[in-house]
Amino acid sequence: MLRLLNFAVIGALVLAAGWVYEIKYASTRQAERVAKLRVEIRREHDAIAALRAEWAQLDNPDRIQILARRHLTLKPIDPTQYDPLDRLPEKTIDLFPPGTTDPIGALIETMVDPEVVTNGDPEATGSIPDPAAKTPDAEVAQ
Amino acid sequence: MTSTHAVLARALGSPAVEPWRRRVIRSLLYGRNTDRAAKSKARVGLALIGFATVYAVIALRLVMFAVAPEGHTARRVGNQDAVATARPDMLDRNGEILATDVRMPSLFGEPRKLIDVDEATELLTAVLPDLDATEVRERLGSKRGFVWLKREIRAQQQQEIHRLGIPGIGFLAENKRVYPNGAEVSHLIGHVNIDNQGIAGMEKWLDGQGLADLHRAGFATDSQQKPIELAVDLRVQHALRDELIAAAEKYKAKAAAGVVVDVNSGEIISMVSVPDYDPNNPRQANDPTRINRMTTGVFELGSTFKALTLAMALDSGRVTLNSSFDARVPLRYGKFSIHDYHAQHRVLTVPEIFTYSSNIGTARIALSMGVEHHKWFLKKMGQLDRLRTELPESAEPIVPKRWGELNTVTIAFGHGLSVSPLQAVMAISALVNGGYLIPPTFLKRSQQEARALATQVVKPETSEKMRYLMRLNAEKGTATKADVKGYYVGGKTGTSEKVVGGRYAHNKLLNTFTAILPADKPRYQLLLILDEPQPLKETFGFATSGWNAVPTAGKVIARIAPLLGVEPRFDLPPADQLILASARSSH
Numbered sequence: 001m002l003r004l005l006n007f008a009v010i011g012a013l014v015l016a017a018g019w020v021y022e023i024k025y026a027s028t029r030q031a032e033r034v035a036k037l038r039v040e041i042r043r044e045h046d047a048i049a050a051l052r053a054e055w056a057q058l059d060n061p062d063r064i065q066i067l068a069r070r071h072l073t074l075k076p077i078d079p080t081q082y083d084p085l086d087r088l089p090e091k092t093i094d095l096f097p098p099g100t101t102d103p104i105g106a107l108i109e110t111m112v113d114p115e116v117v118t119n120g121d122p123e124a125t126g127s128i129p130d131p132a133a134k135t136p137d138a139e140v141a142q
Numbered sequence: 143m144t145s146t147h148a149v150l151a152r153a154l155g156s157p158a159v160e161p162w163r164r165r166v167i168r169s170l171l172y173g174r175n176t177d178r179a180a181k182s183k184a185r186v187g188l189a190l191i192g193f194a195t196v197y198a199v200i201a202l203r204l205v206m207f208a209v210a211p212e213g214h215t216a217r218r219v220g221n222q223d224a225v226a227t228a229r230p231d232m233l234d235r236n237g238e239i240l241a242t243d244v245r246m247p248s249l250f251g252e253p254r255k256l257i258d259v260d261e262a263t264e265l266l267t268a269v270l271p272d273l274d275a276t277e278v279r280e281r282l283g284s285k286r287g288f289v290w291l292k293r294e295i296r297a298q299q300q301q302e303i304h305r306l307g308i309p310g311i312g313f314l315a316e317n318k319r320v321y322p323n324g325a326e327v328s329h330l331i332g333h334v335n336i337d338n339q340g341i342a343g344m345e346k347w348l349d350g351q352g353l354a355d356l357h358r359a360g361f362a363t364d365s366q367q368k369p370i371e372l373a374v375d376l377r378v379q380h381a382l383r384d385e386l387i388a389a390a391e392k393y394k395a396k397a398a399a400g401v402v403v404d405v406n407s408g409e410i411i412s413m414v415s416v417p418d419y420d421p422n423n424p425r426q427a428n429d430p431t432r433i434n435r436m437t438t439g440v441f442e443l444g445s446t447f448k449a450l451t452l453a454m455a456l457d458s459g460r461v462t463l464n465s466s467f468d469a470r471v472p473l474r475y476g477k478f479s480i481h482d483y484h485a486q487h488r489v490l491t492v493p494e495i496f497t498y499s500s501n502i503g504t505a506r507i508a509l510s511m512g513v514e515h516h517k518w519f520l521k522k523m524g525q526l527d528r529l530r531t532e533l534p535e536s537a538e539p540i541v542p543k544r545w546g547e548l549n550t551v552t553i554a555f556g557h558g559l560s561v562s563p564l565q566a567v568m569a570i571s572a573l574v575n576g577g578y579l580i581p582p583t584f585l586k587r588s589q590q591e592a593r594a595l596a597t598q599v600v601k602p603e604t605s606e607k608m609r610y611l612m613r614l615n616a617e618k619g620t621a622t623k624a625d626v627k628g629y630y631v632g633g634k635t636g637t638s639e640k641v642v643g644g645r646y647a648h649n650k651l652l653n654t655f656t657a658i659l660p661a662d663k664p665r666y667q668l669l670l671i672l673d674e675p676q677p678l679k680e681t682f683g684f685a686t687s688g689w690n691a692v693p694t695a696g697k698v699i700a701r702i703a704p705l706l707g708v709e710p711r712f713d714l715p716p717a718d719q720l721i722l723a724s725a726r727s728s729h
Contacts, residue, residue, distance in 0.1 A: 046244075046245040046315075049242060049243060049244050049245065050244050050245075052239060052242060053239070053242050053244050053320045053322050054322075055239075055322075056238065056239040056242070056322030056323065057322040057323075059238070059322075060322060060323050060324065060326065061323075061326070061376060061377055061380035061381075062323075062324070062326060062380060062384070065380070065384065076700070076701060077704055078700075079626065079627060079628030079629065079700070079703070079704075079710035080627070080628065080710070080712075082628075082704070082709070082710050084709065
């Protein structure tokens with residue numbers, strides 16, 4: 001009985017030793033991985049910092065302005081081009097009159113009509129009339 | 143317990159069996175009447191406790207090893223960062239980066255570990271041609287443990303030198319401060335030296351906030367420091383700078399400067415002084431023509447100061463908007479006589495004095511208030527003391543030592559007292575924001591925080607009247623060219639002659655213009671300065687403020703107002719209906 005217990009204890013000891021060895025080995029591996037990841041994180045941080053700096057440099061308004069002047073036809077916004085949302089007119093146009101036999105055809109008809117979409121001028125976007133300068137555009141809007 | 147043992151012993155008959163000799167030894171060893179069984183039990187217990195303690199200590203130690211971070215790895219990283227003096231990023235109010243750290247390798251040598259100095263020198267100068275060979279040889283030949291060879295080399299060069307495999311040559315990653323926006327925010331943000339210590343602008347302020355101590359102790363290695371948010375708006379800064387450079391070029395001015403502040407919080411949204419410098423290459427910063435004119439320079443601001451004089455008079459209650467003053471003839475004072483630039487030769491009301499920018503009228507108003515009152519008011523408005531902001535650079539105003547009536551006469555229209563422009567901006571903000579004098583700041587600040595710092599210097603009614611006068615000036619005074627439709631701008635011009643050799647020079651002007659927008663409920667104030675603008679054909683030979691500073695301000699306002707979220711309104715009545723009527727109805 002006692003002998004059996006002894007053998008069982010020895011067996012458990014061997015198992016425990018093996019298990020401890022395994023854990024130690026795994027922990028060393030993990031520690032190495034942690035160190036490696038730390039270095040990697042550090043490197044990534046540095047790279048992020050460098051890229052952020054570069055992005056900020058590329059995003060510099062001075063540079064954007066030069067590029068925009070060279071490549072775009074956009075112009076600075078005039079105060080008359082702003083309008084508050086509450087002055088937005090109600091949507092009134094029905095896309096097709098009720099009771100049409102060919103609704104899809106009528107829909108296409110409405111969509112392609114440049115008068116409805118762009119007010120006649122393909123370049124124009126919505127704006128308030130400039131009270132100082134009476135442009136033909138302003139006449140149309142009024 | 144003892145009795146049971148005795149019974150047990152008697153039952154076994156041990157005392158009878160035990161021979162006498164053994165009994166003697168036993169009594170000698172343990173004493174005559176001791177119970178061995180109890181004693182051994184206590185001993186086993188003691189041994190148990192002893193072992194348990196030892197195992198507990200071992201277990202505890204194991205747990206400690208497992209829990210504690212690896213000091214080993216941390217130390218290795220720390221060594222690499224020995225000279226890394228990280229600084230927090232600086233962001234503008236929208237989170238755009240104004241200054242950040244980038245890690246750059248630096249080359250060092252350890253002369254004691256070096257085998258062949260000449261060979262090392264030869265190899266290094268082959269990779270880095272800009273390295274001075276004799277200097278390198280001298281440094282490597284010294285007996286020191288550590289010498290810098292070159293700070294901030296490129297990653298590619300690092301690779302090449304690494305491949306050479308010279309013993310005693312190594313790299314340290316150092317933080318290098320970069321300013322992605324270049325000269326755009328130069329004066330405001332300042333710059334750092336090669337060791338990443340702030341030596342000007344907000345960078346210097348940052349060092350004063352405890353960062354310098356961190357650097358010295360070597361703890362500023364964490365690149366995760368909290369970024370500093372400034373009040374400046376990069377987009378506004380760019381727009382202002384762009385227009386100022388254009389204006390300085392167009393009017394052939396020596397210099398131009400401008401500042402935009404939030405009148406309700408004292409935040410400096412933008413501050414530009416051209417010519418400026420690139421903080422990435424701060425050698426130009428020492429050039430005296432590139433000083434920050436907004437804080438480091440003091441100027442006689444001319445008619446802009448009339449706003450202060452009028453506010454003083456209106457606030458005292460002794461002068462109203464309907465009061466009138468004689469401006470028919472030049473004001474004689476001793477051997478001096480004060481003239482008007484836009485002379486009307488008649489009795490002017492207070493609003494007329496402001497819109498015609500009448501020197502005579504303003505001087506008479508100031509005289510009617512008295513010298514002491516004038517001095518007291520300017521002191522209250524912070525015009526006689528040095529203005530301290532976060533920026534280390536600041537200039538003391540030049541105040542006359544003996545302040546007589548003549549001084550009051552001239553200071554009333556902005557001559558004879560030199561202040562830094564930022565100081566005047568603070569005072570004019572107070573005149574239009576309801577009377578609160580708020581110290582300006584370069585850091586983000588809410589209106590509530592500003593209110594807590596503010597002191598009420600003029601009555602809210604006076605502030606309403608000043609808004610009216612400023613707006614009136616843009617409607618029919620000297621500032622009409624800055625009246626950008628939709629933004630309800632108000633403003634005051636100032637043209638002052640510069641003192642050259644102790645006398646006022648008629649052809650050397652310092653033009654200022656201060657604008658508020660929108661004038662009925664001001665949110666922002668803009669101050670522009672043009673230093674010695676020249677008359678042009680387009681300006682019909684005029685060089686006064688209304689012909690150059692004012693149109694420039696108009697352009698700036700048209701650009702920055704949308705960025706600042708000022709909504710354009712088109713159906714507003716003129717100033718005497720909108721501002722004055724509301725001022726009258728409120729009291």
